[in-house]
Amino acid sequence: MSIQKIAVIGGGTMGNGIAHVAAMAGFSVTLVDISDAALERALGTITKNLTRMVSKEKITEADKEATLGRLTTSTSLEAIAPEADLIIEAVNENFELKKKIFQTLDAAARPETILASNTSSISITKLAGVTKRPDKVIGMHFFNPVPVMKLVEIVRGLETSDEVYAAIEQLSRDFKKVPVPVNDSPGFVSNRVLMPMINEAIFCVYEGVGTPEHVDEVMKLGMAHPMGPLRLADFIGLDVCLDILNVLYEGFRDPKYRPCPLLVKMVDAGKLGDKSGSGFYDYA
Ligand code: CAA
Numbered sequence: 377m378s379i380q381k382i383a384v385i386g387g388g389t390m391g392n393g394i395a396h397v398a399a400m401a402g403f404s405v406t407l408v409d410i411s412d413a414a415l416e417r418a419l420g421t422i423t424k425n426l427t428r429m430v431s432k433e434k435i436t437e438a439d440k441e442a443t444l445g446r447l448t449t450s451t452s453l454e455a456i457a458p459e460a461d462l463i464i465e466a467v468n469e470n471f472e473l474k475k476k477i478f479q480t481l482d483a484a485a486r487p488e489t490i491l492a493s494n495t496s497s498i499s500i501t502k503l504a505g506v507t508k509r510p511d512k513v514i515g516m517h518f519f520n521p522v523p524v525m526k527l528v529e530i531v532r533g534l535e536t537s538d539e540v541y542a543a544i545e546q547l548s549r550d551f552k553k554v555p556v557p558v559n560d561s562p563g564f565v566s567n568r569v570l571m572p573m574i575n576e577a578i579f580c581v582y583e584g585v586g587t588p589e590h591v592d593e594v595m596k597l598g599m600a601h602p603m604g605p606l607r608l609a610d611f612i613g614l615d616v617c618l619d620i621l622n623v624l625y626e627g628f629r630d631p632k633y634r635p636c637p638l639l640v641k642m643v644d645a646g647k648l649g650d651k652s653g654s655g656f657y658d659y660a
Pocket of ligand 1: 425428429432496518519520521522523524525566567602603608612
């Protein structure tokens with residue numbers, strides 16, 4: 377199973393990060409989004425992050441140019457699918473949207489092409505079930521910021537083949553990441569452990585136990601977390617946190633995963649964290 381050409385669907389925070397590491401690792405990468413404006417923004421972010429790596433002397437100017445030279449863009453799933461050996465979907469956490477994309481890719485890609493999803497909580501088995509190649513569907517869950525974070529949580533669906541798992545494990549190492557296999561289950565391991573901590577931190581604010589600053593100080597200084605849970609929630613996106621908590625709550629039917637009412641209220645108010653300019657903190 378030789379992977380040379382990779383397509384990444386979605387140029388948002390995760391998609392542009394995945395395209396960045398794939399191109400830097402020497403793969404030929406096509407980034408796909410719905411508009412030229414979105415693709416321009418994504419390429420702008422990749423260029424900015426590569427420039428930052430040059431200024432920190434992690435890569436050379438020549439590495440940066442070579443990486444950018446391996447990146448192309450497209451607005452058509454049907455056009456890029458036949459060319460790709462691996463397609464990594466990184467669009468919003470919306471099952472209906474992912475379903476449509478997986479069905480389109482399944483129809484247009486060669487039978488041997490692997491379809492991966494960067495989903496942070498949607499069932500890989502369910503996504504695989506909308507295709508005619510469930511053995512070639514797998515989760516590749518990256519972490520933000522993708523160029524920095526070492527982990528790829530590799531999620532095996534019920535029918536993911538050993539051969540596909542082995543190819544994706546090797547690819548993650550080629551990306552200079554550390555692959556960790558997990559089975560398909562709500563929130564996988566990462567978000568099953570992370571989101572209850574974030575939710576509990578929000579309950580601490582909701583119940584007046586501490587201010588966001590104080591809760592975050594406790595976890596940064598007492599537990600050596602690089603960011604406190606509320607700063608991290610803003611960074612991830614409060615809407616994303618709420619979606620994942622709902623997946624856990626519905627998946628396990630256990631009240632311990634119930635989203636804090638303050639989180640629900642903030643999302644209703646459009647306070648989504650960094651991306652909206654305010655959340656538990658202001659980002660004017
Ligand atoms: N691209 C490339 N490099 C980047 C970068 C990016 N987008 N963002 C940061 N960096 C680099 C910086 O250049 C810097 O490099 P040096 O160490 O060589 O100086 C390094 O990363 C650290 O950055 P900063 O000095 O700017 O800031 P920092 O020390 O505060 O670290 C951080 C920033 C890496 C984000 C750190 O705060 C951190 O690790 N936070 C936790 C992040 C986390 O938990 N992410 C997972 C979220 S969950 C998720 O993504 C998945 C999900 O399903 C919800």
